[in-house]
Amino acid sequence: MASSSMTGVCADELQCIVCFELYEEPITLPCGHSFCKVCIKQHWESREEATVCDCPNCREVFPIKPKCQKNVALAKLVEKTKLVPGVNAEKTKLVPGVNEEKMKLTSVVNVEERRCTEHGKPIQLFCKDDESLMCVMCLVGQHKNHEVVPVEIVHDELKGILAEKCPELSKSKQHLESQLHQLKREVEQTQDSGKGTVDRMEEKRLALYQYVDKSVDLMKSSVIKRQNKKIFLLQKQMDKVKEQLNSLHETNSTLKAALQDLETISFLQGYKDVIKRLESVSHFQTLKMAQPTVLDFSKEEKNLGSFIELHENFLKNIMKPVELQMSELDQSSLRSLYGRTPSLDPNTAHPWVKISQDLRTATRTRTDNHHPKHPDRFDRLAQVLSSESFSSGRHYWEVEVRSSRSWGIGICLNSMGRKGGGNECMLGGNPESWCLVKYENKYSTWHNNQRTLLSVLGDPERFGFLLDCAEGEFTCFGDSRVLHVFRGNFLDPVKPAIGVYRHVGDSVRFCSF
Template sequence: MCGSSHVHATRLRHHVVHDVTERGSTPYDLSSRKFLRDSKSSSAGEVSIQPCSTLFSHPKEMASSSSSYSDIGVILNELTCPVCFELYKEPIFLPCGHSFCRLCLETSWENREADAGYVCPNCREVFPQKPKLMKNMIIANLIENVKLKKGKFGLEVRDTEHGDVNVKEGMKSGGSESYCELCNGEAAKRCVPCEIICCAKHLKSHQQRGHKLVDPGVKIEDLRCIEHGKPIQLYCKDDGSLMCVTCTGGQHRDHYVVALEIAHAELKDVLAAKYPHVSQSMESVASQLRHVQEEEAQAENSSRNAEDSLEEKRRLVCQLVNESVDLMKSEINKRKMEKLSLLGKQREKLGQQMEDLCQGKSTMDAAFQDLEAISFLHGSKDLLKRLETMSDFKSMKRTPLPVLDFSKEEKNLDELITLNKNFLEKIQKGPVEHPEKVELDQNNLRRLYGRSPSLVPNSAHREITISGDLRTATGTGTENQYPEHRDRFDVYTQVVSRDCFSSGRHYWEVDVRSSSLCRIGICLNSMGRKGAESALGENPESWCLYKCNNKFSAHHNNQCTSLSVPGDPERFGFFLDCEAGELTCFGDSRVLHVFRGNFMVPVKPAIWVYYVDGPVHFVHLVK
């Protein structure tokens, strides 16, 4: 675009003179718009010549050097209307020195209110009366020369409403966003005014001229107004839309419109102001994430250690059972061998006796068969003697051996089996419950999970006074001169704790002995602090107990549950289990109510006190 007042035409003349001089042509007199003869020339006259005709007098030289095309691109930019970003058509200039297409300028003025004056679209200078529009002959002549010489320099002119010029070097461009359109080198940026993709080398001249540069992949169409096809130069702050100069006369007529650069800078300032808060939030989330990861690692290690311990116990139990069974089998075998040895001896003795009796019986059978008296009597003496010996035989008195009894050993094994069966049945019914979870004893809760919350003064309503130790909140009924703060409650006399929980187990207590009217509980850290939607227990982001004299109730999301509470508790205890999603409320060692919800997001203890009542105090729990 053009710069300050009266510089547009001057800059163009400077480019013409500079370029002509560099190419060895005759100097150009700006005042007379004529080329002067060399001082060494024999002729003293002047030669009238069309301005800038020598600018394109060496097409062969320009075609052989890619830098010449870059120079052409720079000059073509000076021939571009700052409103439509296209070649001037019927160029005119204002008293401030800036030039435009006649149609572009008149359209811009037509779209504005009549009493708004006549404004330069470039420098925004206001002219109370419509200025006289004079044709810029220099620019018009330059454009004519460009169009006449376009075929010699690979310039493709597309005749649109105001004309449009694309710089091409023959057919070198591969039509890809990855290559320079001048040398086929690697693309670096796209020049928006020139609509050309350049490498780093050919980009320098565009940078020096202050052209707008974008990434090669950005489409020019995305930088133009959809409705008018003009370059986007303005930003409407009322509806947050991008727009061209022509858009200012339509639906944005009375809107607050600023330049893109101003909107860009303001938005960067807004983001910069929010950046610390986002960084702090990231640090807080990162800290909580590290805490969760540490707990996950601890859970993995704890589980692994428990499994290793159980494996060791299984090995010991198996070893003990095996040794016990082996010992009992050995004892059984020993007792069996002892009894079998005794029985064997008895069996041998009885066998010998049986053999003797068989022999006596055989002798007697033989004697009975001997019919001769002499023969019978002759052997009777020996027979009687043997019978006398046999008559002394009596039944062997057997000592009864003890019965093998292993019932005691079997009973021990049965007890071990029963113990294991009961253990397995208990595991199958459900996971082993945490000992503190099974019995909610407040002494254990204080010892294991005790917390001592402190209040945040910047969150306190102006009719609340906070004690020096940040643990007591008292309603005053009169406003304190607290500074404005986004976290301060503005409707209800409430205050929140500095402590913020989103994982683990936490227990704290609140002393309400001096208060007959209060609400205490928790709220999401994200709960609003302004307006009627911030009442504790009356929205989906808060949970609380309500004490009104000797009546008590539980409140959440505008739902009330009446509670039966014996006596008048002096303390309320709160046990928050984030993973289980439970908030257990105690009143003097008795469970009053259990809230259930998603407490894996940051929550804070909160208090609502009334100006007609006494103070409410967070109890300092010493582990």
């Protein structure tokens, strides 16, 4: 702080609180506060109500705009102070069209933001306890005994903190760019794989056409062969009947001629011949024709109908909406597409289950956590449900178990029992719940009190769960693979659930995405 021996006045006392520089053409308002003439002018012009004139220091409002007459005595003190070595006497000059606007903005910022709103003094300090800006007079108020540092120091500290975030931000950016590049490559690979399949399908289309044509031609040939065979046999019968008919015609003519022969000797000579003819054709009259039969081609038609039905069913399956198989997605994709972060419902937690403040972690304790009584609370089993329930769509979440040696994780209907320690309240012990369990270093799944042992590689610290309500599937993931798939009716609302049964201090946490 520079002072003048000639004036006995500190330079800071001759500083305008708007621009924080030595007065330039100082004027004094009726309230007694002084400012640079240009500063007070710019301050008034920056107000929303141009007709309102107030003091930037004490906020007194003047009904009539005060006359901005130069304070000669104050101006002389400023001039004398400028002559003192070490006093910065430079002041920004206004450049028409440029600095005027800048001055206008600076005036607003200095007055409204760089001055303590409570004491009207320049902001010079920063309270670390409250993380707020303050002036020197605030030290005796609400910031008393707080950790207070000059704004320049905290400015450097906070800039350092932000600078430390840069590498982390850059690393995250590089990670996301790498993920994007990997996804693009997977898109290209998927397109290439599909292209080959489509080409091969086109080849099979031609083979299928040939197969259909050959199948129909064979069935048509079978029909025609049977027709021709029967027609051939019928034709032979017709030829034989015609032959017999001709014999009858000849015999009939001979008989008529004999009957018309009136000469005795001639009749007797031809009588035996007529009798022989009659005997040769007498058996024709005893022949009995079978009833006409029509060939039955229903077998061929049925075979062709079965062939068509087979392909109709095949086409129906093809025409069904094609859904991406969940087994074709890795857990990273499931997080991105269907990721959820369930929150625990404190009203369901057993008294020995402590819930973290962020409602993500359930910890087994030895003593009662004094949860208030609630009808949804488990009273005998160390279990807790989530606040969320799902009855449609797909939902994927992950659970971290690195801090627990024994646990149960799954889903249950809201109707599952809560009071008592029997199977009706145990996750997986009833028809209303489905659960993945770790107990004595063995993994298994439970539903309706039926156990299925699992083979799990190592000791995973995180497990994933995918609920597909429409398909009725609840899939458990571990060590980057599918461990088990429950199937059931999940159109009724189900809740994610956690059990921390055995060891005090064990905790299970819903992971955040």
